[in-house]
Amino acid sequence: MICEMCGKEVPLTRPVFIEGTKLNVCQNCSKFGDENRGSSRNQGAAPSAQVIEQRLEKRNKRMQTRDVYAGKDSIQIIDGYGDAIKEARIAAGMDLEQFAASIFEKKGTLAKVESESLLPDDKLLKKIEKALNITLTEVVHGGGSIGKGGSNTKMTLANFIKKG
Numbered sequence: 001m002i003c004e005m006c007g008k009e010v011p012l013t014r015p016v017f018i019e020g021t022k023l024n025v026c027q028n029c030s031k032f033g034d035e036n037r038g039s040s041r042n043q044g045a046a047p048s049a050q051v052i053e054q055r056l057e058k059r060n061k062r063m064q065t066r067d068v069y070a071g072k073d074s075i076q077i078i079d080g081y082g083d084a085i086k087e088a089r090i091a092a093g094m095d096l097e098q099f100a101a102s103i104f105e106k107k108g109t110l111a112k113v114e115s116e117s118l119l120p121d122d123k124l125l126k127k128i129e130k131a132l133n134i135t136l137t138e139v140v141h142g143g144g145s146i147g148k149g150g151s152n153t154k155m156t157l158a159n160f161i162k163k164g
Contacts, residue, residue, distance in 0.1 A: 005029040075137050077125065082116035088132040089114075103127045 001013045003026035013024040018033035025033070047055075078084065089099050096114070100107040105124065112118035113128070120128065129136055 074140050076140050081136050082114045086114045088134045103131045
């Protein structure tokens with residue numbers, strides 16, 4: 001006879017339950033299973049209602065999406081940053097060309113930043129803040145919901161569509 005686990009040709013095999021499956025195995029492989037269905041996991045009895053409820057609760061908890069940014073503060077650029085830069089530059093008595101030369105940036109880049117068609121990177125933002133002595137960033141406290149209805153509101157496509 002052939003052992004169904006290791007494949008060796010043996011004179012005698014015995015039926016053993018391994019991982020819930022009945023296999024005819026040799027003497028060496030029989031140590032990996034039980035000769036009867038008496039193992040605690042595989043008695044054939046259905047789990048109790050309480051066990052099923054606990055498993056479902058754990059599954060629901062695993063399946064929920066988590067907001068990894070909830071509760072964390074982040075730094076964001078202020079609304080109307082272009083106008084703030086332009087007003088501070090004019091108050092300092094510089095035109096766009098002079099300001100660009102003073103911080104070693106291209107005039108076109110700064111024009112796009114002032115018109116808010118270009119979001120400045122952190123390095124450029126710090127240069128502008130230092131040169132004009134203004135603050136263009138703010139701390140936004142995390143934990144809030146993006147939706148209109150509070151923290152229990154689900155995100156929908158309407159949250160991302162511009163109307164009008």
